[in-house]
Amino acid sequence: MEWLSTFFLVLVVVCAIAALMVQDLLAAVIIFGAFSFFSALYxxxxxxxxxxxxxxxxxxxxxxxxxxxxxxxxxxRSKT
Incomplete structure (x- = not known):
């Protein structure tokens, strides 16, 4: 069960980095929703x-x- 917790924690970190890197605000919100979902699973x-x-x-x-x-x-879209 330890590997499953680690897997969800890695997915949370990946989603956080991805949400910061995208330029499209809608994509960032969807990734943020995935971040929250993986946090709930964790x-x-x-x-x-x-x-x-x-x-x-x-x-x-x-x-x-x-x-x-x-x-x-x-x-x-963001202005940058």
Missing amino acids: FATLGALDVAFTEAAVGAVITTVFFVTAIFRTIR
Whole structure:
């Protein structure tokens, strides 16, 4: 089970770096949603199911929906 926790932790780090590197804001939000999902899976493998459920509900769903809604109401591409 240790390898599964390490795998999810590596995916969290990869998603964090990818979210910082992309230029498209919608892609960054989708990667951030994946980051939250992998964080929830990581917490679940550690046995913290209440934290995992909260992270999945708030981080992966509600925050992603709010960010996507905000992006569609503003400019999608960053200026750099």
